[in-house]
Amino acid sequence: MKKIGIVGAGLVGSLQAILMARKGYKVEVFERRPDLREVEMIGGRSINLALSDRGWKALELAGVDQKIREIALPMFQRCMHDKQGNLSYQPYGVNNESIFSVSRGRLNQILMNEAKHYDNVDYHFNLKTKDVDLRDNTLVMQNLDKDIITYEFDKLFACDGAFSAVRSRLQRSAQFNYAQQYLTHGYKELEIPANLDGTHRLQNDCLHIWPRGEFMMIALPNLNGSFTCTLFFPMQGKLSFDSLNTAEKLMVFFQDYFPDTIELIPDLKADFFDNPVGSLVTVKCDPWQVNDDVLLMGDAAHAIVPFYGQGMNAGFEDCTVFSKMYEQANGNWEGLMKSFSDTRFKDGHAIADLALYNYIEMRDKTADPDFLLRKKIEAKFTRLHPDKWMPLYSLVTFSHTPYHEALANGLKQRALMDEVMKDPTIHDNWDDEVTMTKILRLLEKEKNHV
Numbered sequence: 058m059k060k061i062g063i064v065g066a067g068l069v070g071s072l073q074a075i076l077m078a079r080k081g082y083k084v085e086v087f088e089r090r091p092d093l094r095e096v097e098m099i100g101g102r103s104i105n106l107a108l109s110d111r112g113w114k115a116l117e118l119a120g121v122d123q124k125i126r127e128i129a130l131p132m133f134q135r136c137m138h139d140k141q142g143n144l145s146y147q148p149y150g151v152n153n154e155s156i157f158s159v160s161r162g163r164l165n166q167i168l169m170n171e172a173k174h175y176d177n178v179d180y181h182f183n184l185k186t187k188d189v190d191l192r193d194n195t196l197v198m199q200n201l202d203k204d205i206i207t208y209e210f211d212k213l214f215a216c217d218g219a220f221s222a223v224r225s226r227l228q229r230s231a232q233f234n235y236a237q238q239y240l241t242h243g244y245k246e247l248e249i250p251a252n253l254d255g256t257h258r259l260q261n262d263c264l265h266i267w268p269r270g271e272f273m274m275i276a277l278p279n280l281n282g283s284f285t286c287t288l289f290f291p292m293q294g295k296l297s298f299d300s301l302n303t304a305e306k307l308m309v310f311f312q313d314y315f316p317d318t319i320e321l322i323p324d325l326k327a328d329f330f331d332n333p334v335g336s337l338v339t340v341k342c343d344p345w346q347v348n349d350d351v352l353l354m355g356d357a358a359h360a361i362v363p364f365y366g367q368g369m370n371a372g373f374e375d376c377t378v379f380s381k382m383y384e385q386a387n388g389n390w391e392g393l394m395k396s397f398s399d400t401r402f403k404d405g406h407a408i409a410d411l412a413l414y415n416y417i418e419m420r421d422k423t424a425d426p427d428f429l430l431r432k433k434i435e436a437k438f439t440r441l442h443p444d445k446w447m448p449l450y451s452l453v454t455f456s457h458t459p460y461h462e463a464l465a466n467g468l469k470q471r472a473l474m475d476e477v478m479k480d481p482t483i484h485d486n487w488d489d490e491v492t493m494t495k496i497l498r499l500l501e502k503e504k505n506h507v
């Protein structure tokens with residue numbers, strides 16, 4: 058029987074461990090950190106993620122979706138906060154669909170506990186992968202005493218995140234393409250605690266956004282009544298994490314840009330100065346496999362910026378796609394990792410591009426009347442002609458259409474909507490029949506053109 062190694066007991070590594078165990082393999086998971094289930098109990102900030110349809114599909118496949126539903130809070134719309142504290146809403150779906158806020162720590166714990174239910178899965182903590190010997194399929198690791206531990210595998214899944222050690226090894230092999238790009242913005246987490254009675258201080262079925270052009274803040278609800286806010290902000294410059302270096306400057310800044318949050322975040326100063334600044338990186342590489350024995354998955358294969366809420370979802374979808382291909386091959390491993398990489402890498406690249414585009418959309422355009430009108434027109438057209446139009450956001454978030462197809466479709470839709478928005482009277486007559494007819498005509502023209 059094949060020995061399967063997994064590097065990284067994060068979200069993707071733990072899910073892949075379950076799926077491989079269900080296929081009957083002996084699975085060893087190697088994680089550089091201590092067991093999250095023990096550390097989390099001691100404390101730590103609650104960080105949440107938006108889980109959507111692609112993620113749910115993988116969780117269903119692994120049989121853990123019901124357990125995750127118990128800790129998931131649905132968010133049906135974006136709630137935008139302007140500087141005056143006025144609120145406006147934008148539904149995520151056209152059919153009342155929602156994305157879900159889940160605690161990253163709890164999700165990871167549940168996945169690990171589920172994986173541990175299988176006798177054929179073993180977790181090894183505090184073992185940092187240093188290298189992989191690709192000639193004899195050996196993983197080279199170091200424990201806390203700095204001893205070198207090795208493990209011989211038949212197949213290895215590298216799920217060791219955006220700064221993957223396994224990928225570093227692949228970067229030194231021939232014909233491996235690699236590109237990495239940092240955003241000039243970073244992020245910091247702040248907390249809106251619950252009311253004394255445990256209720257949320259803001260509407261809890263929304264993802265809240267404070268779009269401010271060059272930067273923005275978002276907040277996702279937690280089960281305990283709190284919200285985790287994330288401030289996405291330039292690293293350096295006149296208004297930046299670098300420049301907000303005193304409590305006084307911080308408070309002036311919040312008073313100017315996020316006045317309605319000052320009361321909501323009582324520990325603003327402590328949160329801001331104690332919590333770390335995270336950086337945001339995009340990694341594109343290919344192929345994702347080497348020798349058909351080692352495969353990169355999740356962030357190790359495609360680290361993306363978080364603005365589409367798709368990083369984890371894309372990683373989970375990697376697991377679904379791999380499992381499906383394994384079943385189609387009737388469990389024959391020959392050429393499997395290569396086929397997976399060949400079909401899937403373009404989806405990794407596409408979601409990376411989409412996520413970068415959505416950054417501009419979230420921080421800048423959610424407050425732009427033209428953009429909001431586009432969304433309204435698209436939503437109306439989708440309701441009237443669901444067979445002819447699915448908005449890009451829905452295609453990415455609420456469908457299983459491959460990301461590269463969603464991106465191509467989105468670009469076509471954008472060009473078509475640019476045409477519609479050229480009408481100088483569009484803000485007055487958008488709701489008229491004539492606008493819908495125009496879209497139909499443009500779609501027909503495009504179809505004939507192809």
Ligand SMILES: Cc1cc2nc3c(=O)[nH]c(=O)nc-3n(C[C@H](O)[C@H](O)[C@H](O)COP(=O)(O)OP(=O)(O)OC[C@H]3O[C@@H](n4cnc5c(N)ncnc54)[C@H](O)[C@@H]3O)c2cc1C
Binds near residue numbers: 088184222365367
């Ligand atoms: C601010 C922010 C917000 C986000 N929001 C969302 C969201 O709303 N929705 C969404 O879908 N995604 C979101 N993401 C992306 C999401 O967090 C990642 O895509 C996801 O965590 C990837 O899972 P992974 O298992 O591939 O990697 P990770 O979660 O990074 O796990 C990698 C694991 O490998 C271990 N490891 C690393 N190096 C080694 C080594 N050398 N040896 C052994 N073990 C190692 C790590 O300790 C870790 O446990 C967000 C990301 C950020 C930064």
